[in-house]
Amino acid sequence: MTGLRRYVLVPLALAAAWLADHLVVRPPGWLYREVLTPLGHGVARLLDRVARGIAAVGAGLRAAVGWLVATLGVAPLRSLYRRVLAPVGRETVAAFGVARRVAGYIARAVGRAVVRPARNLVGAPVARGHRTVCTPVGHFLRDRDPGAGQKGSRRGGPRGPVGAALGARDRTPGTPRCLAGPGRRGAAARAQGTEGAPCA
Numbered sequence: 001m002t003g004l005r006r007y008v009l010v011p012l013a014l015a016a017a018w019l020a021d022h023l024v025v026r027p028p029g030w031l032y033r034e035v036l037t038p039l040g041h042g043v044a045r046l047l048d049r050v051a052r053g054i055a056a057v058g059a060g061l062r063a064a065v066g067w068l069v070a071t072l073g074v075a076p077l078r079s080l081y082r083r084v085l086a087p088v089g090r091e092t093v094a095a096f097g098v099a100r101r102v103a104g105y106i107a108r109a110v111g112r113a114v115v116r117p118a119r120n121l122v123g124a125p126v127a128r129g130h131r132t133v134c135t136p137v138g139h140f141l142r143d144r145d146p147g148a149g150q151k152g153s154r155r156g157g158p159r160g161p162v163g164a165a166l167g168a169r170d171r172t173p174g175t176p177r178c179l180a181g182p183g184r185r186g187a188a189a190r191a192q193g194t195e196g197a198p199c200a
Helices: 002-144 146-155 160-171 184-192
Strands: none
Touching: none
């Protein structure tokens, strides 16, 4: 039994272990170490270079697009605003200011041209007629109609404390005619032409 184990089983076990090591364990390790690792490193380097290339292309495209936008869009618009729109806007504002001032001058001139003839043709004749005709006629009618004075004294005379004082002064015996109020004595004084005469 001991010889069997020493000369048969042990060599078979060693042979099986060697076969397993050389046919099962070492080939995958060699494959991983010699093939898969370098291949993975190469793929990683390739992907890194591709990513860098894509980033460089993207940066170049972005710079190109920015340059195109700045050259073909922003610069012409800025030049258009600075050389065309801004001067036109300033001139337009200045023209509107001049037009407003001219319109103000014209409006004032037209107003003066309309107001002055209207005043000379309507206002002055009406004022002159009122001053030279209506006022003297009204004074004449007021002075020639004693009853109107009495009615005015009764209806439209001064009222309140001042009116009472004037009435009491008119009713006081011995009151001079020059101090008589708008009562009967005042009407009599106006009829005789002695109203407003100095007191003796």
